[in-house]
Amino acid sequence: MNVVQYTKTDSLKAEIVWTLKVICSNYGYKSCENNSKGFAVMFPDSDMAKNYHCGERKTSYLATFGIAAHFSSLPRQKVKAESEYVLLFESLNHEMQDKQLDIHVRLWNDDRVRTSEFLGHSAATGLQERLDPIVCDFGHQKLLQLSMDGPNVNWKLYKSIQEQIEKMTTRRILQNGSCGRHILHNAFRICCEAAGWGVEDFLSSLYNLFRDAPARREDFKQVTGSDTLPLMFCKHRWLENIVAERAITLMPHVRDYCEAATTKKVTCPTNSSLTAVQKAAQDPIFVAKLHFFLMCARLVEPFLKLYQTDKPMLPFLAKDMCTLIKTLMEKFIKPEVLFRRKKKKAASLSSLVKINVDDKSHWVDLSKVGIGFAAERLLLKSWHCN
Structure with a gap:
């Protein structure tokens, strides 16, 4: 008769496997109570099953302080091994009457570390206190860019972190503005x-x-x-x-x-x-x-959808933004203002934003304003009826 010896390591492996099963299957920790008796009946020839003890408290402990800590450390090790990383933080989401700050760390290979912080006050100093430990852990020298949306509190935070990075490393992080989709959507809303x-x-x-x-x-x-x-x-x-x-x-x-x-x-x-x-x-x-x-929403919406992605779209942002702005301005700005007369080339983005749209001399005739075929047809019909 062969006698199979088991060790504490084997027992720990069995407990970890069962804990992973509980997590993946969304079992409650209470379901682990007295499961050793069931294992002993199912596997009567196994000494490990007879001596297996992993109840509610032990399963919870393994999941929280063992497995969770291990899997959380894996992506952090990847970040530390990279030469650069980008730190992203989402807008403050109000959940359960707490302000939830979602923090992401992005690498070139699209790996991420995600975490959430719950805040009472959401001032720039409070946000920086939550971000500083992450930046210190991954390294100030490796921080390439701080990605964010547009509230003023975020800009104050950006300035503070920029000064901190410059003081510690004598370098500046990449500045490419805030979220372009937020700016464009808010601009459309303000125009309405x-x-x-x-x-x-x-x-x-x-x-x-x-x-x-x-x-x-x-x-x-x-x-x-x-x-x-x-x-x-x-x-x-x-x-x-x-x-x-x-x-x-x-x-x-x-x-x-x-x-x-x-x-x-x-x-x-x-x-x-x-x-x-x-x-x-x-x-x-x-x-x-x-x-x-x-009509205006259909012109703007494709840009918003295109840039609502995790893909690296920054190299295409200026060109697409220039095309969108020019398309909207063509509805009411004279062509000779939008295009260079001598070279007959399309205006650049920098020249478009310099055009004074409040100058009436730049406007086309009222009858030539592009309002769309459907709106124009309805206006003509209303005019004929009156």
């Missing part, structure tokens, strides 16, 4: 607000008018005979063309519903959402405004 048309308020109010209101949805279906309802729109998020497209489709039904609510044929809601929707419904050219909004 400056127009004073209330397009974004209308899209938000149209959805909120029927959200969590089954009686209003029933009245809408009864008046219009349509089962199609508005989609959710959030002006603080990325542009969504499908929301504006749905609103354009529903506009005749929205006018019918507003008329029915005003004449008391259905229950008239008493909230600010109905006021915003009624104001838009009474505007005879509001659909044309929606089409113009949609």
Whole structure:
């Protein structure tokens, strides 16, 4: 009869394997209680199974202080072995009434280290206190760039870390600005607000008018005979063309519903959402405004989607941004201003941003402003009707 001897190392391996199974299968630690009795029954010829003891507390300890620490150290070792790294930190996400700061470390081979910090105060000094241990661990000399979005507190943090790196290593980290997608999206949103048309308020109010209101949805279906309802729109998020497209489709039904609510044929809601929707419904050219909004959004949205990626897109940023800005400016700026007269070459990005768009002498004639085929057709139809 062969007797198989087992050691503490073999027992520890078995406990680690079982702990990994608990983690991967999302078992609760409580499910590990008294499992040694089951193993002894399943493997009666195994002395290891008879002497296996890994209950709730031991499994939790192995997972938290053993396995987690080991796997966390592996990517950190990779970062320390690289010659350069980029430190990224995401916007403060409010989760569970705590401010969550997501920190990423990116390498040339796209490996990453991810961690999260929960903050009370989110001032620049507090953010730096959370980032300093990571930079010290990986090395100040290896930090190539600090990637971030655009809030002022982040710029203050960037300046502070830049001064710290320059003082310790006599070098400066790469400065390529903040998140271009945030800047472009905010610029589009500010332009919509400056127009004073209330397009974004209308899209938000149209959805909120029927959200969590089954009686209003029933009245809408009864008046219009349509089962199609508005989609959710959030002006603080990325542009969504499908929301504006749905609103354009529903506009005749929205006018019918507003008329029915005003004449008391259905229950008239008493909230600010109905006021915003009624104001838009009474505007005879509001659909044309929606089409113009949609045209501009379709020009901007591909850029936002293209650069919402982990791929190294920085070398293409200037060219794509130049193309986008020039396309938008061609809608109302004279061609001779956009193009160099002598060389007949397209203007560079630096020359485009220097053009004074407030100078009326640079504008094309009002009849030549590019507002899109759909908006132009609706304006002509409205003009002929009047």
